[in-house]
Amino acid sequence: xxxxxxxxxxxxxxxxxxxxxxxxxEEAAPQASGGASGGSESAVEVSGPLFAFGFGYQSGDEIxxxxxxxxxxxxxxxRVTFSESGFEEQPFLSALASGEPPDMVNMSRNTxxxxxARGVLAPLDDCIAQEGIDMGVFYESALAQVTVDGTVYALPxxxxxxxxxxxxxxxxxxxxxxxxxxxxxxxAIADANEQLTKRxxxxxxxxxxxxxxxxxxxxxxxxxxxxMISEDGLTSQLEAPxxxxxxxxxxxxxxxxxxRTQFLDFRDTWDFFGEKNQFAADQLAANPYEQWYLNVxxxxxxxxxxxxxxxxxxxxxxxxxxDGNAWAIPAEASNPEAACAFIAxxxxxxxxxxxxxxxxRNRNRDNEPNLGVYTANRxxxxxxxxxxxxGEWPNFEQAVQTVLEVQENGLSIPPSPAAAQYEExxxxxxxxxxxxxxxxxxxxxxxxQEAQEAIDAAAR
Amino acid sequence: xxxxxxxxxxxxxxGQDGGPRxxxxxxxxxxxxxxxxxxxxxxxxxxFLIFMAGPxxxxxxxxxxxxxxxxxxTNFIGIENYQEMVSDPNVRISLWNTVFFTIFNVPGTIIxxxxxxxxxxxxxxxxxxxxTAFYLPNITPAVAVGALFLLLLNGRDGILNQVLRSxxxxxxxxxxxxxWIKPGIILMMLWSVGSTVIIYFAALRNVPQVLYEAARVxxxxxxxxxxxxxxxxxxxxxxxxxxxxxxxxxxLFTEVYAMFFGSQQSxxxxxxxxxxxxxxxxNAFEFFNMGYASAMAWLLFAVIGVITFVQVKTSKRWVYxxxxx
Numbered sequence: 167x168x169x170x171x172x173x174x175x176x177x178x179x180x181x182x183x184x185x186x187x188x189x190x191x192e193e194a195a196p197q198a199s200g201g202a203s204g205g206s207e208s209a210v211e212v213s214g215p216l217f218a219f220g221f222g223y224q225s226g227d228e229i230x231x232x233x234x235x236x237x238x239x240x241x242x243x244x245r246v247t248f249s250e251s252g253f254e255e256q257p258f259l260s261a262l263a264s265g266e267p268p269d270m271v272n273m274s275r276n277t278x279x280x281x282x283a284r285g286v287l288a289p290l291d292d293c294i295a296q297e298g299i300d301m302g303v304f305y306e307s308a309l310a311q312v313t314v315d316g317t318v319y320a321l322p323x324x325x326x327x328x329x330x331x332x333x334x335x336x337x338x339x340x341x342x343x344x345x346x347x348x349x350x351x352x353x354a355i356a357d358a359n360e361q362l363t364k365r366x367x368x369x370x371x372x373x374x375x376x377x378x379x380x381x382x383x384x385x386x387x388x389x390x391x392x393x394m395i396s397e398d399g400l401t402s403q404l405e406a407p408x409x410x411x412x413x414x415x416x417x418x419x420x421x422x423x424x425x426r427t428q429f430l431d432f433r434d435t436w437d438f439f440g441e442k443n444q445f446a447a448d449q450l451a452a453n454p455y456e457q458w459y460l461n462v463x464x465x466x467x468x469x470x471x472x473x474x475x476x477x478x479x480x481x482x483x484x485x486x487x488x489d490g491n492a493w494a495i496p497a498e499a500s501n502p503e504a505a506c507a508f509i510a511x512x513x514x515x516x517x518x519x520x521x522x523x524x525x526x527r528n529r530n531r532d533n534e535p536n537l538g539v540y541t542a543n544r545x546x547x548x549x550x551x552x553x554x555x556x557g558e559w560p561n562f563e564q565a566v567q568t569v570l571e572v573q574e575n576g577l578s579i580p581p582s583p584a585a586a587q588y589e590e591x592x593x594x595x596x597x598x599x600x601x602x603x604x605x606x607x608x609x610x611x612x613x614x615q616e617a618q619e620a621i622d623a624a625a626r
Numbered sequence: 627x628x629x630x631x632x633x634x635x636x637x638x639x640x641g642q643d644g645g646p647r648x649x650x651x652x653x654x655x656x657x658x659x660x661x662x663x664x665x666x667x668x669x670x671x672x673x674f675l676i677f678m679a680g681p682x683x684x685x686x687x688x689x690x691x692x693x694x695x696x697x698x699x700t701n702f703i704g705i706e707n708y709q710e711m712v713s714d715p716n717v718r719i720s721l722w723n724t725v726f727f728t729i730f731n732v733p734g735t736i737i738x739x740x741x742x743x744x745x746x747x748x749x750x751x752x753x754x755x756x757x758t759a760f761y762l763p764n765i766t767p768a769v770a771v772g773a774l775f776l777l778l779l780n781g782r783d784g785i786l787n788q789v790l791r792s793x794x795x796x797x798x799x800x801x802x803x804x805x806w807i808k809p810g811i812i813l814m815m816l817w818s819v820g821s822t823v824i825i826y827f828a829a830l831r832n833v834p835q836v837l838y839e840a841a842r843v844x845x846x847x848x849x850x851x852x853x854x855x856x857x858x859x860x861x862x863x864x865x866x867x868x869x870x871x872x873x874x875x876x877x878l879f880t881e882v883y884a885m886f887f888g889s890q891q892s893x894x895x896x897x898x899x900x901x902x903x904x905x906x907x908x909n910a911f912e913f914f915n916m917g918y919a920s921a922m923a924w925l926l927f928a929v930i931g932v933i934t935f936v937q938v939k940t941s942k943r944w945v946y947x948x949x950x951x
Contacts, residue, residue, distance in 0.1 A: 601804045
């Protein structure tokens with residue numbers, strides 16, 4: 167290239183850079199964030215395009231719409247757009263690899279540790295200061311999932327809790343009291359399972375208790391006082407005898423149904439989201455499940471007769487396994503201040519309360535039970551659930567109260583640098599045991615080795 | 627690319643110095659045709675180099691590294707990924723599942739495809755409707771096929787088991803019993819036999835009727851006509867479907883992923899549905915072991931290459947090409 171050409175290229179590059187820098191000048195004067203979005207003391211520029219990945223925004227979702235509308239109203243110069251689907255690794259990797267990361271990302275708190283360990287997500291220290299966010303309002307179990315070495319990397323959004331859902335008619339038919347059955351006593355659970363299971367010859371007509379394996383093994387393991395991973399997420403504890411014992415017991419709950427295949431074949435036929443769901447159709451007596459399913463039941467079969475109880479340790483302590491999504495900002499995001507204002511708005515108490523009020527109005531208008539919105543923001547929950555009126559649906563009133571009480575005792579899986587591989591390892595072990603391919607202790611020991619190798623490699 | 631003129635005057639004109647020039651070789655008609663063919667193919671060739679060969683070579687390089695797309699540093703680790711594959715039980719399991727599936731799916735597709743094509747060939751004017759009907763599964767989205775077969779193959783109330791029970795047979799648990807998961811997947815994939823049927827049907831229409839007439843004159847019965855006339859005359863089509871169905875079977879992914887690994891994150895099928903490309907995908911995009919996944923991709927490439935080479939070599943014994951040597 168001749169000197170003349172080099173000069174030309176340099177000038178062209180400079181011109182392009184100037185043009186790029188000058189683009190924002192056409193925007194209206196920047197607004198200061200803060201106020202309703204969290205009470206920031208510092209004024210920062212909140213403008214320009216913002217792309218949110220993993221949110222899959224649909225305007226039919228009132229809880230999402232109200233919060234987004236609020237951000238748009240407060241910061242009209244920020245033009246926020248959304249990916250069409252929920253979080254998926256493949257397009258997220260493509261965006262990162264192409265040097266065009268999204269401005270903010272919504273992902274599961276169970277796998278966020280993988281991205282934190284690799285430096286993909288920015289620490290939120292500056293963001294928390296910018297927006298004046300009080301991190302104390304978030305539930306501890308949620309905050310623990312997004313905090314590594316004392317640094318917060320994401321703002322928790324929803325709070326998902328696991329509780330027991332029991333079918334009152336099924337329990338009454340079996341002569342059991344759903345309010346008083348001792349759910350900390352595994353022998354009592356096994357006996358109840360026998361009594362609640364209904365068969366007609368070889369045909370299974372009702373599952374007594376669905377242990378929700380393999381995915382709920384952590385719940386059973388916590389109930390047996392044995393966390394499956396260390397608090398720092400760096401040491402797999404799958405080989406602990408308490409985990410194997412929890413697996414052995416929970417897997418044994420398939421037996422009265424005639425074994426795992428009959429159990430699963432029957433479960434696969436359920437109209438899970440429909441009017442003839444497993445509780446309405448008397449196909450299931452009890453299972454531990456995420457609390458969002460109560461919203462499904464309230465929607466499709468509001469008169470279903472259920473009791474909700476907290477999961478309990480074998481020592482009788484109520485607890486729940488909490489998780490959910492979180493909002494984070496990629497380290498290479500191009501508009502981090504505006505992204506910060508967005509994620510703060512999406513998770514602050516005022517916005518949640520406003521969204522919940524809209525839902526309440528909509529449900530009241532349609533005369534449908536309103537079970538509230540389970541956020542990771544305790545301050546928001548206190549207001550949202552204070553005025554909840556479920557007098558017409560006492561079954562759900564009791565359910566909501568149970569969820570609210572137990573979510574204060576939430577346990578969560580700590581952020582691990584190899585979250586997906588760790589999960590894959592224990593799920594494979596559970597499947598091996600469920601399909602009769604191995605003994606719990608041996609399968610979990612192999613899984614433990616596999617998981618630890620993956621964690622060590624990722625941590626390096 | 628310069629294309630030499632075929633004008634004799636231009637080709638024999640002198641050089642700038644006016645001295646004698648070395649005689650220039652004139653392109654033959656065949657060479658000119660080849661040259662033009664290359665010119666017209668060049669868009670594809672350039673696309674292939676940029677979008678296929680380039681990424682392939684890049685992935686070959688990645689297979690010798692510990693590349694993680696989320697980590698800035700990539701280290702050359704020699705053949706460690708390949709060594710790890712030898713000791714990785716999931717590679718063995720997924721490879722076996724894939725080979726098992728291929729062994730049954732490819733002959734099944736060929737046999738059923740041929741039977742259906744023979745029927746189509748005989749039913750005359752109604753063939754058009756059935757051609758469309760047989761081909762419809764091929765244009766059904768793979769994820770929809772997976773979802774559909776979750777219903778059809780349900781061990782309790784699925785249509786298949788209802789039919790089996792109606793004739794007194796106990797229906798197995800196609801989706802949850804590890805012993806029956808692969809047969810269930812084979813059944814599902816045989817449903818999409820339509821493209822093979824169409825290829826055979828076209829090949830059957832090209833078999834000269836005079837050969838059948840001669841065979842009948844010689845006293846050949848239907849089976850003998852099929853064996854000695856039909857099969858040799860469509861052996862080229864059979865060979866083609868053998869190759870493409872083998873490759874497709876070894877790369878099975880979407881339907882099985884949708885059935886057992888997509889929304890059904892619990893992976894209730896366990897290892898029975900862990901096919902090679904699924905494990906490769908999970909390594910690449912869920913575990914971020916892109917270097918290892920690249921090594922797995924090259925192993926699959928080698929396996930496909932060897933199988934295809936054997937198929938091509940053995941084809942000389944049984945594939946008949948009209949006008950061939």
